[in-house]
Every structure is written in C-alpha cells, then in structure tokens.
Amino acid sequence: MSDPLDRVIIECCLNDGRVNPAQNIEMPRTRTVPTTRPPLTGRISEVAPLQEGEFTQVYRGTLRIPGFKPIDVVIKTDAYAAVARPKAFKREIDAYERQLRSFQGESIPKCYGLYQLEDDDEVTSFLILKFSGLPLDFNVEYPEDLKAEIINKLTTLHHAGFRHGDLEDYNIVVDDGRVMFIDLEDVEPHDCQLKYAIIPDDLVPTSAEFGCKEIYHIVYMLDVWQKQFINFYGSDIYLSEIKPGGAEHLIWRVRLRLQTESEIAQAYAEAEKLIQDVEEWRKWYNTITDEERKFTFISESASASEPEDSGSGSSATDSSSDSEPGNTTLM
Ligand SMILES: [Zn+2]
Structure with missing residues (x-):
C-alpha cells in the first residue's frame, strides 16, 4: 500500500529562513496509512527554488533513496509562509494517498509523502512529489492534443467521483505533453452532471446546459469553443x-x-x-446534431489509471516506466 520512505533529510538550508538555517532538515514521514516495510531514509540534495507564493513555496531537488535511482522531485512547503497551514497539507496528503491514490503517476504526480516538523507548537510541512512539469498559462494558445489531454484527464477524474475544487492554470502542470493536476487540498467527492459533448469550435454552451462547472471553466479558459x-x-x-x-x-x-x-x-x-x-x-x-452534443462517457480509462503497486519496491526507480495517459475520446 505504501512506499518504503520513512524519513527524509533535505541537505541544505532552503534560504536564510527559520528552519535550521545552518543544518540539514531531517523529518519523519506523516503516515496516512500504516506500513510494514522496512523504513528507509531519503536525502534530497541540489535544492533550488522553483516558485515563491504567499502561502507556499516550491523547491526542486534530487531525492536519493538507498537502492533506487535518483528522482527529480519538488518540495512544497509552508516554511516561509506568513501562516503555517498544517491542516491544508493534511487534506492534500489525504487526496494523494487515499482519495486519488490510483491516479498517482497518471493525472496527479507520484507522491513521496508528507513530512512535518514540530517546533514550539508550530508545525511546518513539506510535501514531496515527483517533478511533473511547469504550470500552464491560459493566455497561451496550446495545441489541440494538449487541450484534449487536459480535458480527458479532468473528465476521467470527475467520472471517478472527484473534483479538484480549485482548478486554474497554475495548478495544471505539463512536462513533455503530459498533464498533471497539483494543489489537491480542496479535492472533494463529486457527482458529475456533465451532459454535453465537448466539440472544438462548437458554440459556447451555457453553464447550465453543460452541467459541470469545473470542467466548463477549464474548457472555456482553454478556448476550445467558438465564442459569441x-x-x-x-x-x-x-x-x-x-x-x-x-x-x-x-x-x-x-x-x-x-x-x-x-x-x-x-x-x-x-x-x-x-x-x-x-x-x-x-x-x-449546422451539421452538428443534438445527438452528437450529448455527452457519452467511455469509462474504461477510469479503471486503466491504476498504477503499478508502489509497494513492489520498484516504483521509486524509474520515470520511463510510467504508463501512457488514459485516452477518453472527447475531442
Ligand atoms: Zn463534474
């Protein structure tokens, strides 16, 4: 059920902030599911800033776990935020390790755990994910196949019974044409009412006709439809x-x-x-019929998203073993 990583050491001071400025940061994993595997300690080195936000900061580095190939990871932390957000990180790890676990490596990044440091009643959180690309920008016109990949993965997630809860361009990352959703703290169960086929250049439907607000927002922002x-x-x-x-x-x-x-x-x-x-x-x-505008979901890709068992010991080794993204033919 869980990977063997039990503790990480970040080999640096992230900047001259308040967390062990002169030392490595060593942290235990916050377990959401128990493990019987022998505990392993990973070390993250070559850490560099990737993104500075008001509530979180994101760093990129190389995670080394004994017996595994080095892994390109991001570290998301609230170490330098004005307010620590341990509950938001707990919600996010719950999305990664429980609710959307079968989507790891498919439409959300592989997750190497949540690590929390307690110091004087204050909890600082570090979430470690496989690096999965850089954020999208809705002002850029992307190729049709990338738009289709985003919409198919989102639709698959919805039909598995979840919505992201806060989906914007900055929490959709792309690496070499592969799309992943990040920032999962607002993920929640969702009974998707999508009832409209997404046809490129079709006239923008109303949100009510379309039936699902989150998918509507993304399709609209990706400029898939012909506007009025x-x-x-x-x-x-x-x-x-x-x-x-x-x-x-x-x-x-x-x-x-x-x-x-x-x-x-x-x-x-x-x-x-x-x-x-x-x-x-x-x-x-005028050639598009009402019948063609009716949404019919091809559900097989929802079950095709089950990744290899990360308990097999090989999950942390190799990015090239990632399976191809699921295909739902919507566009
Ligand atoms: Zn929906």
Missing part, C-alpha cells in the same frame, strides 16, 4: 453582425482605428475573409 464574438481590429464583433455583404458594417465598427486609404483597403480585405470564414463555420456548425 470575434475580435476584429481590437473590437469585439458579435457573430450575428458578421454576415455576407456586411464588410461595410465591419469597417464602420472599427473606423476610428483606420487612418489611411491603404489601411482601409487592407481592413476591407480582412473583413471579407472574416465573413467567408464565419460562413464556413456556420455551415459546419
């Missing part, structure tokens, strides 16, 4: 305003941004092109 308006020369033009013979109207809508004859001529050409593109989109849009 299109940006033309800095103005948001409603789709209903873009129609054959309507180039004059579009030019009128952006006239203050056009100065010279040649700019106006250029804008005309672009207006005609936009009208043509929207007409083509309308033709395609």
Whole structure:
C-alpha cells in the first residue's frame, strides 16, 4: 500500500529562513496509512527554488533513496509562509494517498509523502512529489492534443467521483505533453452532471446546459469553443453582425482605428475573409446534431489509471516506466 520512505533529510538550508538555517532538515514521514516495510531514509540534495507564493513555496531537488535511482522531485512547503497551514497539507496528503491514490503517476504526480516538523507548537510541512512539469498559462494558445489531454484527464477524474475544487492554470502542470493536476487540498467527492459533448469550435454552451462547472471553466479558459464574438481590429464583433455583404458594417465598427486609404483597403480585405470564414463555420456548425452534443462517457480509462503497486519496491526507480495517459475520446 505504501512506499518504503520513512524519513527524509533535505541537505541544505532552503534560504536564510527559520528552519535550521545552518543544518540539514531531517523529518519523519506523516503516515496516512500504516506500513510494514522496512523504513528507509531519503536525502534530497541540489535544492533550488522553483516558485515563491504567499502561502507556499516550491523547491526542486534530487531525492536519493538507498537502492533506487535518483528522482527529480519538488518540495512544497509552508516554511516561509506568513501562516503555517498544517491542516491544508493534511487534506492534500489525504487526496494523494487515499482519495486519488490510483491516479498517482497518471493525472496527479507520484507522491513521496508528507513530512512535518514540530517546533514550539508550530508545525511546518513539506510535501514531496515527483517533478511533473511547469504550470500552464491560459493566455497561451496550446495545441489541440494538449487541450484534449487536459480535458480527458479532468473528465476521467470527475467520472471517478472527484473534483479538484480549485482548478486554474497554475495548478495544471505539463512536462513533455503530459498533464498533471497539483494543489489537491480542496479535492472533494463529486457527482458529475456533465451532459454535453465537448466539440472544438462548437458554440459556447451555457453553464447550465453543460452541467459541470469545473470542467466548463477549464474548457472555456482553454478556448476550445467558438465564442459569441470575434475580435476584429481590437473590437469585439458579435457573430450575428458578421454576415455576407456586411464588410461595410465591419469597417464602420472599427473606423476610428483606420487612418489611411491603404489601411482601409487592407481592413476591407480582412473583413471579407472574416465573413467567408464565419460562413464556413456556420455551415459546419449546422451539421452538428443534438445527438452528437450529448455527452457519452467511455469509462474504461477510469479503471486503466491504476498504477503499478508502489509497494513492489520498484516504483521509486524509474520515470520511463510510467504508463501512457488514459485516452477518453472527447475531442
Ligand atoms: Zn463534474
């Protein structure tokens, strides 16, 4: 059930903060499930800051456990936060080691445990995870297959009965096209009411039609759907305003941004092109049937997410043994 790591030593002072500034930090593991395996001590070296936040700080380092290959890890801690958050870390380790345990290495990082230091009634927490990439940025236009991977993994999680609870771009990490969800302290049971197929370039449905707020938010932010308006020369033009013979109207809508004859001529050409593109989109849009918009979940990937037994002793050795992400064909 659990991996053999029982204690870690972080070989550094993280910065000149309050935790053992001159020494290594040695901590026992906070067990959420009992283990009968012989205890092992891991050492984390080559520690470097990755991200500084108000509530948590994240470091990257190399974890060495006797008998295992070195592992690229991140250390999430509240050691330098204004307020320690031991309960949030307890909730998060519960998500990793209990609720979403079968998703480790699949849609959440492999977890090497929670370690807590008690000092004068104050508890400082260190959560150790396999490094799984850098955060997404919703301002970037990502390739369709990456968007599909994010949505499929999220949908799989929902249909397994959980929601993330606080999902934004900064807690979706990507490494070499592989997506993982992090910051799991708000994970909770969820009865997903998704009832709408996610079709790229389909017109944005309403949240009520769609049925699930968390998935809706992510699909919307990833710009998968055709929005009700299109940006033309800095103005948001409603789709209903873009129609054959309507180039004059579009030019009128952006006239203050056009100065010279040649700019106006250029804008005309672009207006005609936009009208043509929207007409083509309308033709395609009208081919989607109500039946196609009904969500049907292919449930096999939910059970395919069971990772190798981490108690086998080999789980901590090799990142290349990770299985391929599950495929749910939504897009
Ligand atoms: Zn849902």
